[in-house]
Amino acid sequence: MPNPQTTDRHKPSARRGREPARERPSARAPVARGVFGHGAESPKPVEQAQRPAPTTGEFPKPATEGAVLVTGVCGRLGKLLARELHRTDKVVGVDRRPFADRPKDIVHHQVDMRRKKMKDIFRGRNIRAVVHLGVLHDPRRSDRDRHSWNIVAFQKLLDYMSQYEVPKLVVLSGANVYGPQPNNPQFLTEDAPLLGAQHFGGMRDLVELDMLAQSFFWKHPDTETVVLRPCHIVGRVHNAASNYLRLDRPVMVMGFDPMMQVVHEKDVVRAIQLALRPGVRGIYNIRGPGEMPLSRLIREVGGRPRQVPTPLAKVALDQLWKLRLSSFPSQELDHLRYVCMVDDSRARTELGYEPVHSIDRVLKDVRRLRHQLS
């Protein structure tokens, strides 16, 4: 049962987002049909499109108005977004994982994004927007896996988008693509170079993904492309930043105490919803409620930092990584040494974004999950 208060709060923005979507199908339908009419495709995939999706066990009804396609919908953030969006929009989820506690009106396709089936999803219904959350961050995966998942799959997604003329793309990148550097300005604007992969090769495909979205932005001016670069997303999500803050004795690099920004997952969801409004395009940094030194952040979550000198921390992390006891590659120590904070003034003025979750709320959510774990 959705909380009535929250539903009301989200209604105005959602309503704004819906209006043009109502007119759109009539304007867009001939174009989409034109693609079919050319007969460039063999008839076989059309049949596939009408087949029920393999896992949901439910026949996807043809949408009367545009649906929002969310990739990586089974992640924590994807689920949150789907739960917010399905109150006002039709939501189509795509993920390799099953969506267990799925609300009834969300259509979920359990497919690999690299498969041909992806195309049928686009063909089968009127997609008005794509939100790309299906990014693989796991540093344990091989470079090849990550590349094929993050780049090849995303490229395919972009191909389908241009083919079926989807009018909106929202890509969740991250402030990590700027990379922590000693010579970073305190606040990075959207124009700052993406140097995230300079010292950490594992970031390469995330930077490339961001670049791909940027080139799509210029190549396809008819599609409104939005790239969101939030700072460390924390809360109940399972990402490196949240997992780090949940540790009882998180490692800090001795003599370094950089300023940190964190943002609540629900604020990111709100930013994505704002980005889905028609007329919004561009790159936006997303910042949370205020920045504070890492040591203070850890203390307020309830942890006690363990100060370790840089060389020792590097050697120890490398060894733990090799023994599969830690999931933090040692190159990520730079995040604990140098600033990588973003300036969100563009998101405030153009997107109308403002973080609503206070720092207490953010830290409370991080803490709560830790106690559940312990």
Added chain:
Amino acid sequence: MAQGGSIVPFAGWRRTRFLGESPLRQVLRSVGDRVVRIAEDVVGQDLDARIAGIKTHLNEVGHDPFGFDPETSRYALAMAALLHRRYFRTQVFGINRVPEGRVLIVANHSGQLPLDAVMIGSAMMLDADPPRFPRSMVETWTAELPFISTLYPRLGQVVGSPENARRLLQQEESLIVFPEGARGISKTYDQRYQLTDFGLGFVRLALETGTPIVPVAVIGGEEQYPSIADFKPLARLLNMPAFPVMPQMFFGMIAPLPTKYRLYFGEPFRFSGDPDDDDSAIEEKVWLVKSTIQSMVNRGLRERKGVFI
């Protein structure tokens, strides 16, 4: 902290014991408080009131976004006040020429360690009325040093990048800039009080943000750590801008020599023009600032009767 539920006796003991301040931190705090009290007695000024008079732009969680921490700064100000009033016996001239609001304080750099910045900063904090809190732009290199990289932001120092400077000036803050950079601070003794090349960035910044530039001559810094040579290979090895050879170190004197500092604040320059102008046009304005500082330095040297008095 929810600790209950463990069947192991004293399982939460270690954690709860350290939840407060660590003993080391408590000792440091009590020593620091004593230093502040001594400094207040010696200087005869209420340092805490001075710190409280600082206006910074706090963010939503009550922290300065650049990392300034009043707790740490009060100990630093106490140390700086002792150096300023007792050790270097600094004389300050014309501090009321510093205009209100955004300002760039441009000075000659000297003395191996950036004590000249400390002296200008403490003069602004202790002698200006109301107290001004200047931030200085530090070398990027310092952000890679452990401890220093923690300490500097807490004292309000900012890594010297144009973006940072622009943001701070737009917040109506005052910045200390040494356009000579590392070239100036690591001069050998034979080149004392001869200004080296100035960078052009500060004038472009002033033009862009409409900021007045206050020239400052610092006298006394060159003699605190006389250096006879710059040992370049070792500097390169340690990744430092310079490695000065200081004879006083051979006699075990690690502290700077107690020279008498004199700070001369000049009339502010208010330039107008295009910040993206050719280097030649900008160089003219830079030259004007540099020659003003050089002549202020020369006059100050003529007026002083000795290095230590």
